[in-house]
Amino acid sequence: MSETPAHSIAARLARRILLYATACALLIGGVQTLHLWQEVKQRFARSIEAVGLTHVPLLSVAVWDIEPDAIRRQLNQLASQHAIGHVRLVTDVGRVFEAGDPDALDYAEARRFDVPNPTRQGERIGTLEIVADTRAFYRELATTVGVGLLGYGVLTLLMCGMILVALRRELGPLRHIAEFVKTLSPERLTTPLTVDRGPRHQRDEIDLVVEGFQILQRGIDGHIRDLDHQVAARTRDLEGALASIRALSTTDTLTGCFNRRLFDERIADEVERADRYARPLAIVFADADHFKRINDTWGHNAGDEVLRAFSASLKAQVRDHIDWVVRYGGEEFVVVLPETTLDQARALAERIRVAVESEPLTINDKPIHLTASFGVAQYSPGEALADWIDRADKWLYLAKEQGRNRVCG
Amino acid sequence: MRPTLRLMIVSLLAAVLSPAWAMSVTFINPGRASETFWNTSAHAAEAAARALGVDFELIYLERQHLAALDVVRELAARSAERRPDYVMLVNEAGVAPEALRILDEAGLRTLLVYNGIQGAQERALVGTPRDTHRHWLGSIEPRAEEAGYLTAKALIDKGREAGAFGPDGKLHLLAIAGDRSTPSSIRRSEGMHKAVDEAGEAVLDQEVFGAFSREKATEQSAWLFQRFPHARLVWAASDQMAFGAMASWEARGGRPGRDAWFSGINTSGEATKALREGRLTALSGGHFILGAWAVVMLYDHHHGIDFADSEGLELSASVFPLFSVRDADTFERRYGSGHFGTIDFRRFSKALNPELKRYDFSFRQLLDGAEAR
Known part of the structure; x- marks a missing residue:
């Protein structure tokens, strides 16, 4: 007998599932992250493009009308938008307006928009530079991936838990059978194995094992009884043979007298x-x-x-x-x-x-x-x-x- | 919430001493006591009331325009003996329709001063004076485009005289207007535009809106000077904005009145001084006097002479003169202290001067005439 301690199949199964699920999650998460990275990046670019294009006409008027407060307000509003880290406006007269986090420039490139003169076509009166908010980008990425993985993880844990509970209940009789078999001695060999599993509609592997064991017990029982009979008969035969041999060895066959x-x-x-x-x-x-x-x-x-x-x-x-x-x-x-x-x-x-x-x-x-x-x-x-x-x-x-x-x- | 109000009551005659027939006027002043224009306006009106023996009550709204409604409600709630005979109200931020409704229900006779009914929306609510609101007597506004026109024209003339033409042979003008919505501001700009149009060689490079702020005008003019390097004429809708533009010109190394010319509106001490020094080229103002003229009109009304009979219900008063350097001197000398006690307002009353058929609202007469005392 192996001395390795017995562990529950259910627990092992749950651990396996957890392991595979984690591996799958990492794989899926990785692929998803890659995909999302592309997608979010494009979304950010589109967002910046859209925001820039909608703000340029307003900024154009504000710059032309020389409304520094309005310019600052608009830039602040721009910078407060989700995807935007930093905005910078350089006017025709060299005035520079900035809003947002200047560090954003270290992480991403600026998208430049021309600010046209609202009164004269083709004349540029400023340049608007918008830099994506890299932190927001990664935050969004992390949030999206994280939520996905969290959901997956919770689902996996729930499934493992349910498998554990179900298997514990289903495999409980196996432990009972194992205990029964372990305590089986020659005297108790024919004690019938009874497993109470409640009323059931269908038989499963455990029922088959129990039935098989019962068949085995019956077979062994019959075989033992048969062996007893055989031994008794053989013993009788042997004793007869022994008596004959003894008689033959000490008796004169012709007269029946001792030799x-x-x-x-x-x-x-x-x-x-x-x-x-x-x-x-x-x-x-x-x-x-x-x-x-x-x-x-x-x-x-x-x-x-x-x-x-x-x-x-x-x-x-x-x-x-x-x-x-x-x-x-x-x-x-x-x-x-x-x-x-x-x-x-x-x-x-x-x-x-x-x-x-x-x-x-x-x-x-x-x-x-x-x-x-x-x-x-x-x-x-x-x-x-x-x-x-x-x-x-x-x-x-x-x-x-x-x-x-x-x-x- | 009732905003903080600084209530200033000026009783020309102590209530207990006032004769039974003495009339009373309450002036709801939208500005602050510290603001030159509104302060001067109040002092002039007060001087007129004193001259005419009118009980004068002055309430500053401290630019909390909607507080006007609280004030008129308070007036309406007063007991009969404490109520004024007339209310002078400035229509700022569209408070007139509601204020007129409250005042009319309370039976308080009201004259809109400085700003009358503005726009079709307000007109639809209030109609014409003495119609829906029986106690709304009418309105009197300064003819603001005159100020814009006179200053712009003087500025262009000066530019022509000084040869401030650009390479294209044009006189390039920059305009720092007040705002886009206030009628008096809009009309000042209209006057300026009219003057530019009349002068063939003048061209308005750009008109910006400085919100009557010196600081904003400083910044805006700095941009404009960079944007339009050939512009030498700067028209401003107020004296403060003109000073802002002058400051940024000086910051560029320029000398106002020598290599660039500026105009402004409002007769502040600083403005008249700048005019005398030649830094400011053209100045118009004096419309603060309209409050005093309104007191005179109400005095006459109280004494049975209705301005509606000879002048109309909603008056546009030609107040603005173009100040010459001599005018500036005179103004400083006579009114620089902010006191108008030297003016004999009784002279302008039809009730006291039966031979007077029409009111003369011009400030000019207060500069040219011999001093009363």
């Missing part, structure tokens, strides 16, 4: 528990008799079937959630029996042997007589794990040696 990897993990825990609490722990090594012969005779499928049946017999005899059955390798299985002494383990092995022997097995519509041999060993506290397993394995070997279908331990 050797799980055995290696968990047996240490069982040993540790037995050591810590000084509880009995036993294992039974079970091996299907003559399995190789069945495989060879009846095919691998039959072998697999036998293994499944054998593992089912094992699982049927053990305690759920306490004892666990592991396919140790090939046709060899291990049953781990926590809280079980050697005798109890031997008894269990005997029950399994009897169950296997007594349960008829049909492979490819042919009855198969299956037996199994068992080696049982109880864990001796402090004994190495390998030694204990090895003991059980030796008992199994012994059972095989002694003619199979028996329990040794």
